[in-house]
Amino acid sequence: MKELTTRQQNRLTHFDYAQAGCYFVTFCVKDMHEMLGKIIVGATVLGRPHEDATIEAHVQLSKIGEIANNALLYYHEHHPYVRIDKYIIMPNHIHAIIRLLPQAGDRGRSPLQYFVRNFKSYVTKQIGFSMWQRSFHDRIIRSKAEYWHISRYIENNPQTWANDRYYVPPSLRKLTPPKGIPHMNAIFHCTFKLKKSADVAEFLQAAKTLHDEHISKQPGFISWQQLRDGETWLDLCTFDSMDNLNAFLANSENPNEYALAFYSFLNMPSCVARYYTVEVSH
Numbered sequence: 001m002k003e004l005t006t007r008q009q010n011r012l013t014h015f016d017y018a019q020a021g022c023y024f025v026t027f028c029v030k031d032m033h034e035m036l037g038k039i040i041v042g043a044t045v046l047g048r049p050h051e052d053a054t055i056e057a058h059v060q061l062s063k064i065g066e067i068a069n070n071a072l073l074y075y076h077e078h079h080p081y082v083r084i085d086k087y088i089i090m091p092n093h094i095h096a097i098i099r100l101l102p103q104a105g106d107r108g109r110s111p112l113q114y115f116v117r118n119f120k121s122y123v124t125k126q127i128g129f130s131m132w133q134r135s136f137h138d139r140i141i142r143s144k145a146e147y148w149h150i151s152r153y154i155e156n157n158p159q160t161w162a163n164d165r166y167y168v169p170p171s172l173r174k175l176t177p178p179k180g181i182p183h184m185n186a187i188f189h190c191t192f193k194l195k196k197s198a199d200v201a202e203f204l205q206a207a208k209t210l211h212d213e214h215i216s217k218q219p220g221f222i223s224w225q226q227l228r229d230g231e232t233w234l235d236l237c238t239f240d241s242m243d244n245l246n247a248f249l250a251n252s253e254n255p256n257e258y259a260l261a262f263y264s265f266l267n268m269p270s271c272v273a274r275y276y277t278v279e280v281s282h
Helices: 063-078 111-127 144-156 200-213 242-251 257-263
Strands: 021-028 037-041 057-061 082-089 093-100 137-141 183-194 221-229 232-239 266-280
Touching (some): 021 111, 057 082, 063 082, 063 093, 093 144, 183 242, 200 221, 257 266
Antiparallel strands (some): 021 093, 183 266
C-alpha cells in the first residue's frame, strides 16, 4: 500500500486554479478511518473488499456519508461557479470531477479551494467534529480521453476497492479513531428469568460454553456480562458497532447447539430485549 503519511504540496505552484476547466479532486478522512460508509457485496456488509471482482459492489453510506452526499448535491445545484460532473463517496475518501465555470473566482481566491474548504466546514458543523485530512489532492484534466478514464475509475471504485491506494487492511487500521471523533459501541440488553426447575450452576455452565464456543468468536464482539437481581437476570452483550451486533442477532435466528442449551434454562415469556449504542471516550 502506498505510504500516505508523508505530505507534499498537492497543487501546481504556478497554475491558475481560478481558470475554467475540469479537475479530479480527492479529499480524505483523517488516518483513513472509514467514517463515510461501507462496501456492500450482495447482501453482505464486509469489513474488507470481496476478492471476487465479478460480484457487483456498492457503497452503503453512513449517516456522515449521507450528510456529505447532501452537501455535494447542494453545492452542485447552488454554487455559481462550480459543477460536480461525477463523484463517489468511498468509506474513507471522496473522489469528484469538479468543473469550474467561466468567470469563476471569489475576490482572487481559488474557487476550487474555496469550494473544498466550505464543503469540509459544512460537514464538520453538521457532525460536530472535524474528521478531514488537511488539504486535498487534485489533478488537472487536460483531455477528453483523460476525463472519461477518470470517470470510469470513479464508477468502478467500489469494485476495485481491494486495490485502491486509500484502502487500509483491517490489520493495519488504528484501533481507535483520531482525537475528536467519537466511536459508538453497540449493546444488546436482555432481562429474563429462569425456569423454576432450572439449576443455576448448570445454567451458568451453559452460558460459559455459549460464550467460549460461539459468542466470543463473533466479529466485533467485546464483552458479555451477566448480572442478577433476585430472580431477574440481565445480560449485556457489547459489540464494536451496530453493524456487527445486527449481524450477530441475524445469525441468532437459527440458534446452534450451544444457544439451544442456554435457552433451555430460560423462561422465554419473561425475556425482554433491546439494543442501543453508547459513545466511547478515549
